[in-house]
Amino acid sequence: MADISILTSRVAIMSALFLIKCLLVVPFVQGSRQKTVVNVAIFLQEDDDWVEITQVAIRSAVQLVKSRTSYSIQPHVYQFRGDKVYEAGEKVCDLITKGLAAIFGPESPEINELVQSLSSTLQIPQFQTIWNPRLSSLTADRSSPIFNLHPSAAALSKALATLVKDNDWKSYTIIYENDDGLLRLRESLNRRPADPAVTFRKLGPGPDYRPVLKQIKYSEDVHFILDCKAARILEVLRQAKEVNLLEDYHSYILTDLDAHTLDWTHFRNIRTNITAMRLLDPSSKALKSVTKAWKVNPPIIKTRTALLYDAFNVFVTSLADVEANNVTAAILRLDCDKRETAEHGAHLAEMARKYHDSRGILPGPLSGTISFDRQGQRQNFELQIIEYSKSEPSLFRLVGTWKSSNPNGVSYSVTSEEREKELQKEIQQKNFRVVSRLGAPYLMARVPEEGKIFYGNSRFEGYSMDIMQEICNVLNCSFTFELVPDGKYGNFDPVKKEWNGLIGHLLERKADLAICDLTITYERRRAVDFTMPFMTLGISVLYARAVKEPPELLSFSHPLSLDVWLYMATAYLVVSMIIFLVARINPNDWENPHPCDPRPTELENIWTIRNCFWLTLGSIMQQGCDLLPKGISTRMAAAMWWFFSLIMTASYTANMAAFLTMERMGPTIERAEDLAGQTKIKYGCLAGGSTCSFFKDTNFSTYHQMWIQMESADPTVFERSNADGVKRVLSSKRTYAFLMESATIEYEIERQCDLMQVGGPIDSKGYGIAMTTNFQYRKSFNEAILKMQEMGTLHRLKEKWWKEMNGGGQCAEDKQSSDEAATELGLDNVGGIFVVLAVGVAIALLFAVCEFLWNVKKVAVREHISLRESLKRELRFAFNIWDRQKRLGRRSSHLPSEEKREEIK
Ligand code: ASP
Secondary structure, three states: OHHHHHHHHHHHHHHHHHHHHHHHOOOOOOOOOOOEEEEEEEEEEOOOOOHHHHHHHHHHHHHHHHHHOOEEEEEEEEEEOOOOHHHHHHHHHHHHHHOOOEEEOOOOHHHHHHHHHHHHHHOOOEEEOOOOOOHHHHHOOOOOOEEEOOOOHHHHHHHHHHHHHHOOOOEEEEEEOOHHHHHHOHHHHOOOOOOOEEEEEEOOOOOOOHHHHHHHHHOOOOEEEEEOOHHHHHHHHHHHHHOOOOOOOOEEEEOOOOHHHOOOHHHOOOOOEEEEEEOOOOOOHHHHHHHHHOOOOOOOOOHHHHHHHHHHHHHHHHHHHHHHOOOOOOOOOOOOOOOOOOHHHHHHHHHHHOOOHHHOOOOOOOOOOOOEOOOOEEOOOEEEEEEEOOOOOOOEEEEEEEEOOEEEEEEEOOOHHHHHHHHHHHHHOOEEEEEEOOEOOOEEEOOOOOOOOOOHHHHEEOHHHHHHHHHHHHHOOEEEEEEOOOOOOOOEEOOOOEEOHHHHHHHOOOOOEEOOOOEOOHHHHHHOEEOOOOEEEOEEEEEEOOOOOOOOOOHHHOOOOHHHHHHHHHHHHHHHHHHHHHHHHOHHHEEOOOOOOOOOOOOEEOOOHHHHHHHHHHHHOOOOOOOOOOOHHHHHHHHHHHHHHHHHHHHHHHHHHHHHHHHHHOOOOOOHHHHHOOOOOEEEEEOOOHHHHHHHHOOOHHHHHHHHHHHHOOOOOOEOOHHHHHHHHHHOOOOEEEEEEHHHHHHHHHHOOOEEEEOOOOOOEEEOOEEOOOOOOHHHHHHHHHHHHHOOHHHHHHHHHHHHOOOOOOHHHHHHHHHHHOOOOOHHHHHHHHHHHHHHHHHHHHHHHHHHHHHHHHHHHHHOOOHHHHHHHHHHHHHOOOOOOOOOOOOOOOOOOHHHHHHHO
């Protein structure tokens, strides 16, 4: 009995509950044929120009659902401003009391916050179509009824980071609209050391963004991520154009997924690189068919419209799935103030998580594959990477696809060959602004004939000009040369923190390229890009050749100093006298005058003063003498003299050779390093050039020591240009050497024959064409240079400007003749010896005349004839060269006298 009473009371309670429920629940079945009415709330943006199309989409979706399912969707569409949170809340709660199946939107983050919290508390499914940074924290660890169809911030910032990496940006600026933008781009903020440098600039409320844009322009960054709503993009870019931030070297990545839907006709002439991303594929069948059905022309819709439509699809499909699974999931009438939960919420959320495109009730999806992760965040989607087309202005073209399943790469649909072709086309339309500086033979001003004026490129000529011409012949481009105002190559000023010269000019974007004898250095390479080198060289020394002084007449005496000559003469006299004395006192030198007589009554000594002088003279002249001493002491004295003569003659000969070749041996320095160990020759280099920097920054002690010497030199050893350095070397009479690059030295010594290069290059580097970083045509330029190198064009140009033009090759003859001169001595070198010979012979003749006259007198006395007759007779005999025998007179005039005989013995 008790059981029965319990049972009846339970049935009573259940019947009562059923009755209450029936009153609170939206009637699912309104008659057997009637459709189930399902209330949904849709929040649209108030200032949305696309609201009409969105409403068309809603109506179309409602219609389709009605025709394909047993439901009749009752959409309650609201448009609120972001600050109308309270009103929006009231509306939602009002609907909830009538039984609300799902909420779509809203787009305002403030209203969304409220709706999201109601939805999660009451378990009413919400389908969000905006980027929502707080979704994951709210829905973590439980199966929430909130779903977001918009790609997550993490995914978007991953895609952006991949694009930045692929574009090889070394630094960039993120221009963001509001602080949410920073959250959206957090991947860029998660910086690793190797990542590019990022600067953040907030756009501000507008409508005038110029102050911020000017600051950005001043920062000299050229790569930007522009994070602002699609509606503001064109205005921001228009103002960017006004402050010259929309030049062809600027690159932008736009974060809004609707950038391609804007009207870009005002930007048809820009050549800036603009990259964007989109979720919708305009070529997809589903999108085409719905836009046709909705009569949207051109067939472009906003992402949020497509997402709303797709959300609808997910919702109705999940609803149908819930019913198909025979799950009782009534849509209850609830109260916002009570702690109740909707029954259908959890079931519907479960089905939505299992949603698959193939089951979709509506055609689609419009925004690509739809699936959700545990947090209800959309996953496994694709973004199309699009670029603002330069060939078809105001249109974007597809260049690749980024997949959330492979976030670190973009699969590009444009092949590198296609890109190459496009670049080539672009180059053909370009007129490159080339900056340079004057300096022979790289660039020289042409002197116009009288009455003529040169304009543009015809003002200049030179190697750089020819190289550019050849490159443009290969690439089919054109160029205009201009001179850098300060005439410098390019140095970083650490105080002003800026570059000067050609590099500064490039960085200020006043030119596209810089070409001259501009050395590729590490420091410059960090500021700008360079092509591959078109010439290789190294630092070497420019020095003046030894000037040929005409040799002196008595230059043969130079090998020995005057002192040595005097000492030698004294030694000659003294030794001759000593030999004379020693011979007199040495018995061995007293000889028998008649060797046949064994007992001579007297002895004789041949070592008269004259013979002694003759012996010493003969030996020092290396001729010897027919008289030789016999005594040990005389021999000893003579031997010592011979030894002395041997050494002296050998020294003289050796020194003579050195003296004669001295001027051909050139300077006393043979390598750059030799300069370091001396102070006689001053040396310097071009101020502010890479040569100076080499010595300044080197770790090699010798070169560093050279730098210290250069710096401390007074007057300064630095020159403003290479030409000034050359002039100083020429005028300094070998007291100044100029450290210069070997290519320019080669050029100078081809023309200035008094100059020479000392030693080989002390380093190795190259000249390249400088260009701004990430210069998109760099590869083409490199290829052109390589081609020119292989075809011998670079060599031909070098020969032309070094050896042929402007007096080139004139020192070749000079060099040859100086080489030849090295093998023979001129008359100047040996003239003095001829003079000595002539004087000697003249003196000998004089003596001969004296001796002759003396003999004439003696004959006259002896023969008792007159002097005249004697002279006549002797002359007649002397000049009769055929007469080989001389007759004596009555008393032989030619018999040797007593003294003479003695002397001969
Ligand atoms: N070619 C050098 C430069 O680019 C100039 C020099 O130092 O000779 O700076």
